[in-house]
Amino acid sequence: MDDKEISKAVVRRMPRYYRYLEELKSRGVERISSSELSDMMHVTASQIRQDLNNFGGFGQQGYGYNVDFLYDEIGKILGISSIHTMILVGVGNLGHAITNYIKFSAKIFKIIGLFDVNPALIGQTVSGEKIQHYDEIPKFLETHNVDIAILTIPKDDAQKVCDDIVKCGVKAFWNFTHIDLNVPKDVVVENVHLFDSLMLLSYHREEVLRESGNGS
Amino acid sequence: MDDKEISKAVVRRMPRYYRYLEELKSRGVERISSSELSDMMHVTASQIRQDLNNFGGFGQQGYGYNVDFLYDEIGKILGISSIHTMILVGVGNLGHAITNYIKFSAKIFKIIGLFDVNPALIGQTVSGEKIQHYDEIPKFLETHNVDIAILTIPKDDAQKVCDDIVKCGVKAFWNFTHIDLNVPKDVVVENVHLFDSLMLLSYHREEVLRESGNGS
Numbered sequence: 047m048d049d050k051e052i053s054k055a056v057v058r059r060m061p062r063y064y065r066y067l068e069e070l071k072s073r074g075v076e077r078i079s080s081s082e083l084s085d086m087m088h089v090t091a092s093q094i095r096q097d098l099n100n101f102g103g104f105g106q107q108g109y110g111y112n113v114d115f116l117y118d119e120i121g122k123i124l125g126i127s128s129i130h131t132m133i134l135v136g137v138g139n140l141g142h143a144i145t146n147y148i149k150f151s152a153k154i155f156k157i158i159g160l161f162d163v164n165p166a167l168i169g170q171t172v173s174g175e176k177i178q179h180y181d182e183i184p185k186f187l188e189t190h191n192v193d194i195a196i197l198t199i200p201k202d203d204a205q206k207v208c209d210d211i212v213k214c215g216v217k218a219f220w221n222f223t224h225i226d227l228n229v230p231k232d233v234v235v236e237n238v239h240l241f242d243s244l245m246l247l248s249y250h251r252e253e254v255l256r257e258s259g260n261g262s
Numbered sequence: 263m264d265d266k267e268i269s270k271a272v273v274r275r276m277p278r279y280y281r282y283l284e285e286l287k288s289r290g291v292e293r294i295s296s297s298e299l300s301d302m303m304h305v306t307a308s309q310i311r312q313d314l315n316n317f318g319g320f321g322q323q324g325y326g327y328n329v330d331f332l333y334d335e336i337g338k339i340l341g342i343s344s345i346h347t348m349i350l351v352g353v354g355n356l357g358h359a360i361t362n363y364i365k366f367s368a369k370i371f372k373i374i375g376l377f378d379v380n381p382a383l384i385g386q387t388v389s390g391e392k393i394q395h396y397d398e399i400p401k402f403l404e405t406h407n408v409d410i411a412i413l414t415i416p417k418d419d420a421q422k423v424c425d426d427i428v429k430c431g432v433k434a435f436w437n438f439t440h441i442d443l444n445v446p447k448d449v450v451v452e453n454v455h456l457f458d459s460l461m462l463l464s465y466h467r468e469e470v471l472r473e474s475g476n477g478s
Contacts, residue, residue, distance in 0.1 A: 061458035143359030242277035
């Protein structure tokens with residue numbers, strides 16, 4: 047790794063490798079060749095070799111990849127070999143679902159605080175975690191190490207909430223709101239823009255219908 | 263449009279334009295120059311002009327873009343000028359949230375059927391929509407026009423459910439499951455892989471910490 051620039055496209059593909067390796071691990075597969083992995087992932091074997099070479103290789107000629115080892119190494123690269131603590135702001139439907147989803151399925155991502163402004167929600171519990179008032183965040187962040195803030199709030203509040211939390215020192219945001227956040231250079235944002243995704247689906251569906259001659 | 267190939271990257275940026283134009287519309291802005299749009303979107307003005315030229319332009323020298331017109335045109339390109347009907351399979355936490363989210367925020371995407379295999383859920387109502395048994399899907403699809411199927415089910419069931427629904431003629435899937443689906447060429451899938459997104463966030467956070475010298 048060091049100072050070598052790794053292209054965004056390669057980085058974007060890493061979680062997918064991780065997912066497939068997890069699946070292989072769970073099936074008890076110990077090693078896999080790049081061509082087998084290629085068949086599974088519908089990516090060329092040469093692409094796989096190139097991608098993994100970016101991070102120093104890991105494969106051995108004639109043996110293939112050791113699944114456990116590769117899984118662990120990619121995990122390290124992705125920074126998910128240690129626990130990440132998170133808070134979630136906005137415990138509406140989506141926030142509720144994300145909380146349960148994370149609690150249920152993620153071992154290394156841990157939600158340690160839930161916050162909302164709605165008085166009706168304060169004190170209620172989601173997945174064993176009590177909802178606190180939004181105003182408690184600065185105090186909470188003084189006494190807890192929080193790696194990531196999840197924003198599942200209405201778009202009109204999003205930038206202000208983000209600014210407030212940046213001021214408290216949080217460096218990473220998982221943004222489900224409908225807007226793009228402006229953050230300082232040393233803060234990262236990963237967006238889950240659900241409607242963007244739905245619009246792309248709509249676009250690609252039209253495209254396929256057009257090609258097959260059934261389009262509008 | 264016609265037969266011209268539009269690059270994936272351009273298409274991927276379209277929903278974002280649509281979002282910003284929606285915002286401008288709601289603020290009553292009638293026209294905007296590419297440089298103003300550029301400031302808002304943190305994209306170069308020349309990129310904006312190039313992107314929009316792919317679809318035939320829409321701008322006028324010295325006037326800029328008519329917000330309403332551009333919004334409508336991009337809407338047409340994205341295929342979201344008409345209603346899209348959807349079913350959702352798997353009414354757990356995430357399915358529940360997605361249903362409410364869509365019902366609440368989307369005018370042109372309409373969920374018209376909810377399905378699950380869990381007997382405890384059948385007959386219950388989410389956002390006014392009754393949950394039906396999974397086995398009812400083929401009959402439902404015979405009598406209803408469904409554009410998109412949303413999958414919010416465990417990964418182990420995902421491919422089979424997808425195959426079943428493809429057989430009934432649905433051509434588009436919004437996939438929230440943890441796997442990549444194999445589909446025929448004339449079927450499109452848009453993935454929302456939440457954990458991939460979280461892993462990327464983790465990666466970029468590590469990167470920023472490393473650069474600022476606080477990294478592990």
